[in-house]
Amino acid sequence: MIRVLSNVLNAAELQAVRELLPQVGFNDGRVTNPGSEVKHNLQAPQEDPANARIAQLVREALFRNPDLRSYAQPRTMARTTVVRYEPGMDYGWHVDEALFPSQPPIRSDLSCTIFLNDPSEYEGGALTMQLGAQELAYKLDPGCAILYPSTTIHRVTPVTRGVRIAAITWLHSWIADAGRRELMIQIDEARALAARGIASAEQKQRLQVLLESLRSNLFRMWSDT
Numbered sequence: 001m002i003r004v005l006s007n008v009l010n011a012a013e014l015q016a017v018r019e020l021l022p023q024v025g026f027n028d029g030r031v032t033n034p035g036s037e038v039k040h041n042l043q044a045p046q047e048d049p050a051n052a053r054i055a056q057l058v059r060e061a062l063f064r065n066p067d068l069r070s071y072a073q074p075r076t077m078a079r080t081t082v083v084r085y086e087p088g089m090d091y092g093w094h095v096d097e098a099l100f101p102s103q104p105p106i107r108s109d110l111s112c113t114i115f116l117n118d119p120s121e122y123e124g125g126a127l128t129m130q131l132g133a134q135e136l137a138y139k140l141d142p143g144c145a146i147l148y149p150s151t152t153i154h155r156v157t158p159v160t161r162g163v164r165i166a167a168i169t170w171l172h173s174w175i176a177d178a179g180r181r182e183l184m185i186q187i188d189e190a191r192a193l194a195a196r197g198i199a200s201a202e203q204k205q206r207l208q209v210l211l212e213s214l215r216s217n218l219f220r221m222w223s224d225t
């Protein structure tokens with residue numbers, strides 16, 4: 001399931017990121033994917049101090065985000081890297097590697113992009129996912145993030161004007177199976193609704209559909225046919 005996370009970074013963190021970004025140094029993105037023929041971007045080396053500060057800010061913000069905790073059930077987060085796309089740069093259709101080469105390696109269950117600059121600052125540069133015959137394209141406000149299953153075929157379309165800057169990371173989930181993770185997300189939403197108290201007909205309907213969905217999907221999983 002693709003999920004948008006709004007305002008992952010707060011105003012103070014965004015300001016800190018804005019001040020740090022001009023200090024980030026960039027290398028050719030192919031350093032970490034030497035075999036890739038579709039990756040044409042720039043990325044900050046891990047040892048770059050400004051990248052490391054931004055990575056830490058973004059990592060802490062993601063980990064404390066309640067939606068991320070519910071949607072990803074995160075066990076481990078890979079390191080976070082600042083990426084930069086200048087005019088003519090893109091990242092063609094691909095699926096992310098299964099294992100992130102850290103020590104020990106981290107299996108990528110979910111991929112995450114945190115947008116760091118305003119979409120009005122560039123043209124093109126849409127993070128685009130392929131869902132069967134459909135394509136979904138995202139250009140989010142700075143500080144907002146998108147979380148998507150690492151099994152998704154996706155690309156960043158060519159930047160034709162300006163510069164696109166984002167931070168990327170991968171998550172290893174406590175629940176590897178996306179279908180099971182989805183059940184947990186629905187349970188979390190139902191729990192939150194119950195805890196708040198059902199105040200409107202709309203909320204009652206939502207709780208009803210969540211419970212029906214959980215029942216049908218668990219029955220589908222567990223029924224002997």
Ligand SMILES: O=C(O)CCC(=O)C(=O)O
Nearest residue numbers: 083091113127156166168
């Ligand atoms: O820059 C992005 O939004 C994602 C880039 C990407 O697909 C990747 O680095 O694997």
Ligand SMILES: [Fe+2]
Nearest residue numbers: 094095096154
């Ligand atoms: Fe990717």
